[in-house]
Amino acid sequence: MRIDLHTHSTASDGTDSPAELVRNAAAAGLDVVALTDHDTSRGHAEAVAALPAGLTLVTGAELSCRLDGVGLHMLAYLFDPDEPELLRERELVRDDRVPRARGMVAKLNDLGVHVTWEQVARIAGDGSVGRPHVAEALVELGVVATVSDAFTPDWLADGGRAYVGKHELDPFDAIRLVKAAGGVTVFAHPAAVKRGQVVPESVIADLAAAGLDGIETDHMDHDPATRARLRGLAADLGLLATGSSDYHGSRKTCVLGEFTTDPDVYGEITRRATGAFPVPGAGGTTA
Secondary structure (H helix, E strand, C coil): CCEEEEECCCCCCCCCCHHHHHHHHHHCCCCEEEECCECCCCCHHHHHHHCCCCCEEEEEEEEEEEECCEEEEEEEECCCCCCHHHHHHHHHHHHCHHHHHHHHHHHHHHCCCCCCHHHHHHHHCCCCCCHHHHHHHHHHCCCCCCCHHHCCCCCCCCCCCCCCCCCCECHHHHHHHHHHCCCEEEECCCCCHHHCCCCCHHHHHHHHHCCCCEEEEECCCCCHHHHHHHHHHHHHHCCEEEECCCEECECCCCCCCCCCCCHHHHHHHHHHCCCCCCEECCCCCCC
16 A cells, blocks of 8 residues: 655645645555645645545644744544644634745845745635745746745745744644544654754653654655654654655645655554544546
8 A cells, every 4th residue: 555644735835736635645646545634634625525535634734833932733534623622723824824934025125135925825716825826926027947946044944034934733733633532643854853952762752652642753854864763753752653745736846755654554544543534536527
């Protein structure tokens, strides 16, 4: 089985619609794909409706968290999307995205970059507007060469010149809320130092003690030595070790199935979940 447990669609900051994403996942030879848009489950219904035969969908989300000033992302799988407390927190994050993006546009204007809110809104379309959309506007203007180049202290990285914060969950609260909604939690790209500051491994141990289920060890932002170290850490802490592409369509260079999750680990994730269950494809719509 080929299993990719971290992808994004136009429901947040990917460039494939949810329907396109599942069709592309099947074409890439995946057996299982998780749709984990940022702080939203809005793309799930479209993905389910289009799900090709032979592909299983894991519903999920990537939750925005912050601890002691350090941003981190928590992948949440197979939770009940209607559980009130977790839904309220996700809506708070979503509702804060527009004023945050407008604030980044204003800071960029102060820096002499003539990005506009209309440009960012056009790029975001129906998705939940975020830093990648602002970054793409910088690419359009020729300020940076790639989206990744915008995530530096000069521009949009945490604490950067044009950075603006938003409502984010405490990761310990995120674990509690996802558990209460019947879901499973995996710390996304925990050692992605190229994105900015990361939490120390002692924090991962504390999260494990609080009920964290796993860490995303195999990811494009982890070099081979880091992946090996994280797999050892997962074993020491009794955590599941996952691998994923973090696919965003054409917005990033990663491809579907670039890294994958062991079938036994996937089986354990589905065994622990009680809020929702994987959806097997039945030959979805082709439109």
